[in-house]
Amino acid sequence: MRKDAELEEARNTIALSGRNFVSPIIEKAAKYLRDNRNDEGAWGHFKGLHLDLHVSALSIEALRVCNCSEFESSAEDAASHIKTIIIDKIESYDVQQLVDSLNILTGTKPKDSELEKRVVARLNELQKNTGWGEMELSIGLSCRVILALMKLEDPSNEIIKQWVDYLVQCQHSEDGGWGATPDSKSEIISTCQALRVINRFSNNSSTNNLGLAINYLINFFQTKCWDDLEDTFTISNVLQALAEIEKAPIKIVQDGIDALYEIANSDGGWGAAKGEPSNNENTALSMIALYSAGENKFVPARLVNGAFNIAEAKISQLQDELNDFNENIDQNTKKTISNIIKERNELQQKVNNLIQERNSQQMVVVSYQEKLKELEAQLRTLKFPFEAEETGKKLKGPWYRNPKIFEGIIIGLTSLLGVVLSFYVFNTYVTKLYINNNIIISLVGLLASIIGIYYFISKRSEFNIDRDQLEYGPQRRLISNELFKLLAEWPPSKREDFIFQLARAGDTPTVERDSYVNYLSEKYGEGREQRYRLQELLFQFIILPHSARLSIIDQVRNSVSVFGAHAYRE
Amino acid sequence: MPELETSNPFNVEYPTGKFFVGREQQLLQLKELLTSLASGVPSNLYVEGKGGEGKTSYLDRIVEEARKRDMLAFRCNLDIGKAAEETIDTIIRALLRELEQRTHQEGIEADWSSKEDSMLFRSPRLQGIRSDDLALDFKKIHGMLNDVGIRSCVICIDEGQRIDSLALSAIKNSLQSVKLGYMIVLSLLIDEKNADAGRTGRDLLNDLAIRSGDPGASRFFQNASVIGPFDTQVEAEQCISKRLENNKIKFSQSAIGLIAHIMGRHPRKMVILAHRAYEITKRLGLAKVDEEIIDDAFRKEHVELVKETIEFKGTLSSLAIKTYVEFAKLDINVTAMEITKRMFPELESEALASISTTIQSMLDKLAKKKFCKKLDSGSYRIPQPEFAYALKLVLGG
Numbered sequence: 016m017r018k019d020a021e022l023e024e025a026r027n028t029i030a031l032s033g034r035n036f037v038s039p040i041i042e043k044a045a046k047y048l049r050d051n052r053n054d055e056g057a058w059g060h061f062k063g064l065h066l067d068l069h070v071s072a073l074s075i076e077a078l079r080v081c082n083c084s085e086f087e088s089s090a091e092d093a094a095s096h097i098k099t100i101i102i103d104k105i106e107s108y109d110v111q112q113l114v115d116s117l118n119i120l121t122g123t124k125p126k127d128s129e130l131e132k133r134v135v136a137r138l139n140e141l142q143k144n145t146g147w148g149e150m151e152l153s154i155g156l157s158c159r160v161i162l163a164l165m166k167l168e169d170p171s172n173e174i175i176k177q178w179v180d181y182l183v184q185c186q187h188s189e190d191g192g193w194g195a196t197p198d199s200k201s202e203i204i205s206t207c208q209a210l211r212v213i214n215r216f217s218n219n220s221s222t223n224n225l226g227l228a229i230n231y232l233i234n235f236f237q238t239k240c241w242d243d244l245e246d247t248f249t250i251s252n253v254l255q256a257l258a259e260i261e262k263a264p265i266k267i268v269q270d271g272i273d274a275l276y277e278i279a280n281s282d283g284g285w286g287a288a289k290g291e292p293s294n295n296e297n298t299a300l301s302m303i304a305l306y307s308a309g310e311n312k313f314v315p316a317r318l319v320n321g322a323f324n325i326a327e328a329k330i331s332q333l334q335d336e337l338n339d340f341n342e343n344i345d346q347n348t349k350k351t352i353s354n355i356i357k358e359r360n361e362l363q364q365k366v367n368n369l370i371q372e373r374n375s376q377q378m379v380v381v382s383y384q385e386k387l388k389e390l391e392a393q394l395r396t397l398k399f400p401f402e403a404e405e406t407g408k409k410l411k412g413p414w415y416r417n418p419k420i421f422e423g424i425i426i427g428l429t430s431l432l433g434v435v436l437s438f439y440v441f442n443t444y445v446t447k448l449y450i451n452n453n454i455i456i457s458l459v460g461l462l463a464s465i466i467g468i469y470y471f472i473s474k475r476s477e478f479n480i481d482r483d484q485l486e487y488g489p490q491r492r493l494i495s496n497e498l499f500k501l502l503a504e505w506p507p508s509k510r511e512d513f514i515f516q517l518a519r520a521g522d523t524p525t526v527e528r529d530s531y532v533n534y535l536s537e538k539y540g541e542g543r544e545q546r547y548r549l550q551e552l553l554f555q556f557i558i559l560p561h562s563a564r565l566s567i568i569d570q571v572r573n574s575v576s577v578f579g580a581h582a583y584r585e
Numbered sequence: 586m587p588e589l590e591t592s593n594p595f596n597v598e599y600p601t602g603k604f605f606v607g608r609e610q611q612l613l614q615l616k617e618l619l620t621s622l623a624s625g626v627p628s629n630l631y632v633e634g635k636g637g638e639g640k641t642s643y644l645d646r647i648v649e650e651a652r653k654r655d656m657l658a659f660r661c662n663l664d665i666g667k668a669a670e671e672t673i674d675t676i677i678r679a680l681l682r683e684l685e686q687r688t689h690q691e692g693i694e695a696d697w698s699s700k701e702d703s704m705l706f707r708s709p710r711l712q713g714i715r716s717d718d719l720a721l722d723f724k725k726i727h728g729m730l731n732d733v734g735i736r737s738c739v740i741c742i743d744e745g746q747r748i749d750s751l752a753l754s755a756i757k758n759s760l761q762s763v764k765l766g767y768m769i770v771l772s773l774l775i776d777e778k779n780a781d782a783g784r785t786g787r788d789l790l791n792d793l794a795i796r797s798g799d800p801g802a803s804r805f806f807q808n809a810s811v812i813g814p815f816d817t818q819v820e821a822e823q824c825i826s827k828r829l830e831n832n833k834i835k836f837s838q839s840a841i842g843l844i845a846h847i848m849g850r851h852p853r854k855m856v857i858l859a860h861r862a863y864e865i866t867k868r869l870g871l872a873k874v875d876e877e878i879i880d881d882a883f884r885k886e887h888v889e890l891v892k893e894t895i896e897f898k899g900t901l902s903s904l905a906i907k908t909y910v911e912f913a914k915l916d917i918n919v920t921a922m923e924i925t926k927r928m929f930p931e932l933e934s935e936a937l938a939s940i941s942t943t944i945q946s947m948l949d950k951l952a953k954k955k956f957c958k959k960l961d962s963g964s965y966r967i968p969q970p971e972f973a974y975a976l977k978l979v980l981g982g
Contacts, residue, residue, distance in 0.1 A: 060904045061940055064929060069903040150884065150891065150979060155899040195899035199892060204900050246950075248902040287904065288946055292939045296904055 037083045038311050040276065043283035044302045045086045048074050051284075051295050057093045058295045071097055072115035073299035079122050080306040094123045098130065105133055110147045110156055113138050114163045121166040131167065138164075139174075145181040151196045154185065158208035165215055179216045182209050183224050190234070191227030204249060206231055207256030214260050229262055236267050241274035246288045250274055251300035258308035272308050275301050376543070383547040390551060430467030433460035490555060491563055495570045497552050501545065502571060513539050517568055520557050528557050593867070594828040595860035604827045605646045607820030608639070611810045615647055618808060619654055622737045622768045627760075629805055631745065631771045633786030634812035637853025640772045643812050644741040647770055651739040657730055658739035659683040663747040669714050672752035677708075680726060680740060688733045714751065716758035727765045737766035745771035746789055750797035757805040771806060777968070781958065786811075814850035821845035824852055825859050834866050836874040843879045849916065849970025861886045880978065887971050894979040897954060905947045906980045912948065912957070913976035918964040921945035 037045070051062040058074040059067045071093060078090035101108075101116045108116065117134050120127060138160060141147060146157035161178050164170045185197045186209070192201025193209040210228045213221050232253070244250045254271035257263040279285055284293025285301040305311065437460045502510045516535055523531045532553040540546030556564060611632075618628055634640045644660045651658035661679035663672060674697075681694040696705045703709045705725060707718040730738060742748065748771070760767050773786040786809060794803035815821040825841045836844075840862070848854035862882035866874045884891050898906065911928050912919065925932075925941040932940065952959045956976060957967045967973045 060907070061929065061932070061936065064931070067903065148895075151895055153895065153899065195896035196892065199896050202896065202899065246902070248905075249900065287902065287943045291943045291946060294904060294940075294943065296902055300902075 037081055038305075040279065040283075041081060041302055041305055041311050042083070044279075044285070044298050045078055045081045045083065047283035047293060047298055048078060048295060048302075049086060049089045051298075052089070052093065056089075056096050058299075060294050060296060061292075062295075066097070066100070067296075068097070068100075068112050068115045070296045070299070072118045073303070074295055075119055076122070077299035077302035077306075080303060081311065091123065094119050098123065098127065101134070102130060105130075105137060108137065109149070110138065110141050110160065113141070114156075114159050117163040118166070121163070126168075135164065135167070135171070142174075145177050148196070154182070154193045154195060154197065154205040155208045158182070158205075158212045161212050162208075162215070165212075175216060179212060179221065182212060183221060185209075186224055186227060188227075191224075191229075191231035193228075201231065203232075203235060203244075204252050207253050210256045211259055225260075225262075229260060232257060233264060233267070236270075241271055244274075247275075247278060247285045247297040247301060248287070250278070251285075251297070251304040255304040255307045258304065268308055272305065272310060275305060379543070380547075387547070387551050387554065391554060426467045426470065430464035433464035433467070437461035437464065490559065491567055491570075494552055494556050494559075495567050495574070497548070498556075498567070498571045499574045501549060501552075503574075505539075509539065514568060514572055517556070517564070517571075520553070520564070523557070532557060589833040590831050591833045591867075593860055593863045594832055595856045595863055604824065605639075605642050606823040606827055607815050607817070608643060608646070608812070610816070611643060611812065612646070612650075614808065614810060615650060618768065619651060619656070619739070622656070622739070622766060623654055625736075625766060627737070627766055627768045628807055629769045629771070630808040630810055631773055631786050631790060631806040632810045632812055633773045633775055633789075635775050635777075635780060637851060638812050638814060639852045640774070640812050641743055642852070643810070644743055644770060644772055647739060647741055651737075651768075654737075655735060656737040656739055657683055657687055657735050658741065660741040660743055662743045663745065665744075665747050667747070667749065669749040669751035669755065672749045673708070673714060673719065673755060676740060676742065676756070677722070677726075680738070684726065684729060687735065688729065690729075693729070714755045716755050716762065719755055720759035720762045723759055723767065724763050724765065727763070727767070737768065739768045739770060741770040741772070743772045744774065746773045748793065750793045750802070753793050753805075754797035754799040754802045757799070757802045761805070769806070781968075785809075815845070815852065816850075818842065818845055818850065821850035821852075821855060824855060828856075828859070834863060834872060834874065836862070837876070840874045840876050840879050843876050847879070847883060847970065847974040849973070851970060854970065858882055858886055883971070883974060883978070887975060890971060890975045891979060893954075894956075894975045897956075898980055901980075904943070905950070908944050908947045909951060909956075909976050910981045912951070912965065913967065913973040913980070916973075918960060918962070918966040920964045921948055923964075924948070 048058070051058065053059055053063055053065060055066055057066040057071045059065050060070055075090040075094050075097075078086040081087070097116075097119055101120070105113075105116065113134050117131065117138070120131050120134065138147070143152055146152045146154075147160050148156055157178060161175055164175060182193070185193055187193065187201050190201050192203075192206040194200050194202055195205050206228060210225070210232070213225050213228065241250060244253060250271065254268070254275060257268050257271060275285070278289040279301070280293045282293050284295075284298035286292050286294060287297055437458070440460075502513065505513070513535070516539075520528075520531060520535070532550055535553055536546045536550035540549045556567065559567070615630075618630060621628055632640050632643055641660075648658040648660050657680075659679055659682075661676055663675060667675070678694055678697060681697055685691060685693050693705065696703050697709055700709045706722045708714070708722050711718060727738070730736070756769065760769070771790075773789050775784065775786065775789075779789070787803070790803040790806060791800075794800050815824065822838075822841045822845050825836060825844055829836055836859070844855050844858050844862070848858055858879070862874045862878050865878055865882055865885070866872075869878075871878075901909070907928060908924060912924050915924075915927075920941075921944045922937065922941040925937050925944045928944070929937065929940065948957065948965050949959065951957050952965065956972050957965050959965055967976075
């Protein structure tokens with residue numbers, strides 16, 4: 016910001032130091048115009064011809080910009096004469112004539128505000144929507160009107176803004192130019208007129224449009240040169256527009272100035288094209304364009320030197336900054352690289368730690384797998400405590416494993432008691448040879464004992480018990496308990512889901528059981544340890560017969576429905 | 586009181602002979618030729634003119650005039666790129682159709698069309714064209730005409746520039762040998778290219794004769810009639826006003842005059858512009874066409890031209906604008922010096938000579954934009970009347 020401010024100050028210093036002077040070429044042109052006035056003191060197209068309002072307006076403007084009292088007085092004489100004509104004919108003037116009138120009046124001293132207002136009022140009357148034009152709205156003509164209105168002391172900003180807004184809409188987005196009418200293709204004169212308006216009305220919203228329009232002109236001069244513009248009218252208009260734009264490439268402007276100088280005639284004037292006799296219109300147009308391009312500005316050598324010194328100082332300062340930067344760049348780079356290496360090493364260390372942890376986890380996994388295999392092996396080799404033989408629907412086994420052993424023992428003891436009682440009664444009464452009821456009771460007791468003992472002996476190995484209860488009881492209880500512990504901690508929905516999956520486990524083909532078990536343990540196990548545990552249980556579970564699995568499922572479901580919910584809530 | 590017409594009377598598609606106006610000189614010449622034909626001295630005629638200038642209407646008028654004199658007359662159109670046999674066939678069949686109509690006979694054209702089975706004619710029986718056979722056929726047809734009291738026949742051939750050179754030669758040779766009451770009227774279109782090259786109808790006929798190897802074929806047409814824009818403003822205005830008789834919508838006299846002026850008295854262009862003006866007026870629900878509507882019609886009819894002129898105006902200095910407006914006012918070929926004199930009559934000759942070089946470069950720029958043509962003589966001409974009016978309308982404000 017500081018540098019920008021300094022540069023701006025330097026630029027302003029140089030700009031302010033420029034003084035108007037009469038450049039020899041412009042002075043010669045001004046003399047040409049002065050000498051080519053007609054008898055009325057105004058201008059026609061050529062020397063001595065009757066008044067042409069447009070040519071006169073241009074000539075007056077050209078002489079005014081000379082900033083030389085000698086020529087200014089000629090301009091003011093003509094202006095005051097033309098003013099009387101304007102007053103008479105204002106009602107019959109077309110738009111261009113009103114623009115010319117306004118251009119003459121706005122520079123006239125003393126000002127005739129009333130007449131200016133009348134001209135503006137007429138222009139407002141002839142306005143079509145936002146712009147002006149004879150048959151269709153003309154971009155060039157409307158811009159000329161707006162440029163003339165901008166010269167007023169108190170212009171109607173509303174009209175100007177409306178036109179600028181419309182102008183922005185009419186800009187061709189593809190090339191940045193404007194056409195003669197809103198819908199015609201871009202051409203250079205209309206684009207230049209529009210550019211001048213937008214530049215003078217520049218605000219933030221139109222900056223982009225200005226840039227696009229400048230690009231149009233830059234692109235134009237990339238494929239063409241000033242000589243291709245052929246006539247003085249076009250060269251002057253384009254040069255004037257470019258010269259008014261601060262951001263216009265200086266090289267193009269300089270070439271334009273050279274092109275105009277090249278086609279100037281020896282009499283000081285300009286013709287319609289190179290080699291053609293001078294006329295007032297083209298001379299005035301060329302003068303105005305050259306003035307806009309700064310050809311009438313004189314900057315003393317002392318100030319130019321001063322400007323160069325400032326510029327050199329700035330360059331030197333920038334050079335120093337560049338050197339400092341170059342010096343610092345090595346240190347900064349080394350420091351940065353060192354930080355990067357350090358950071359890289361730290362990251363490497365983290366990676367190593369993670370690898371180590373992964374390896375240890377893998378070992379845990381292996382140990383669990385081994386344990387699982389071991390358990391599986393145990394499971395396969397497990398000898399059930401009661402190895403029953405199947406005999407029809409009944410199972411036989413050692414008597415001491417019979418769960419109804421107590422029933423048998425009671426029956427036996429009862430029978431024994433019967434025998435003892437029988438002996439007692441027999442000894443007491445039979446020896447006395449009394450046959451009475453007691454003898455009968457003793458006989459019945461003896462008979463009962465005999466029957467009980469016979470029953471015990473004959474039926475000792477026959478048990479009508481559930482085979483599964485006998486074979487898988489311990490495993491079932493183990494699995495049920497373990498599953499209960501796991502499932503009790505799960506939310507009810509997960510439990511239900513898992514139990515449902517368990518119910519389907521038996522339907523899985525044998526070859527797919529391992530993968531199904533892995534799937535279930537991966538899906539439901541929370542944490543590695545729980546997964547392995549679940550896997551272990553499921554391997555044991557899945558090889559059980561259907562009825563044992565259903566029993567486990569029922570038991571687990573019933574258990575968790577009673578206790579699990581409580582455990583989960585806790 | 587008869588009910589007034591509400592339909593647009595300006596038909597731009599085809600010429601309507603009933604609205605034929607003007608052409609006094611040409612009609613005078615025609616009457617002489619027809620009188621001569623009636624007295625047994627046939628003489629042939631070619632009609633030359635640019636597109637839309639009224640050649641076909643004139644041919645229709647010739648047919649009408651000939652019929653008034655109890656002659657057999659008709660107009661036939663030639664198609665482009667037809668061979669000699671087809672050309673002859675087209676003409677003779679048109680002749681036989683007319684003959685059947687006038688004599689209330691049937692089967693004559695059918696006999697010609699039956700080719701080798703023809704009972705009456707020789708030419709269709711053979712391949713190619715033989716003048717002797719064609720002469721006998723013309724003689725036969727003339728005999729049929731004589732039977733019903735018709736002694737002369739006028740054959741009007743439209744789009745005659747399309748005629749095959751051999752067919753032209755054959756017709757000439759056959760008619761010259763029979764020396765009967767046939768009169769051939771050949772219409773020749775002078776296109777833009779030929780017009781620019783200054784070529785006339787006679788030049789076209791000479792070309793045809795040279796191509797046929799029969800130089801006399803050109804001289805066969807002793808008489809020429811040039812049809813161009815209407816000779817006078819009055820004739821041109823009549824061309825519009827005659828169509829508006831009994832029509833509900835009227836054109837003001839100044840509007841009619843403006844149409845004639847804008848379109849350089851060119852018949853078809855006038856009709857087209859009047860057609861557009863009529864439509865605009867009808868759409869607006871107005872009863873009368875005025876000059877403002879004519880301007881509006883011109884802008885609508887020549888949208889592109891007007892737009893191009895507006896775009897062109899933006900690139901012009903006031904001197905150039907003034908020059909072009911002055912040039913557009915002139916209906917003649919002019920040099921830069923002549924325009925300079927008109928623009929700056931008060932200047933002396935030395936100054937004029939100097940300034941005319943500037944004016945000339947401006948006219949060259951106009952020619953480059955195709956608004957005008959630079960002729961070999963160094964003068965300039967606006968080729969189309971609508972160009973001149975567009976310049977006047979747009980540049981003149």
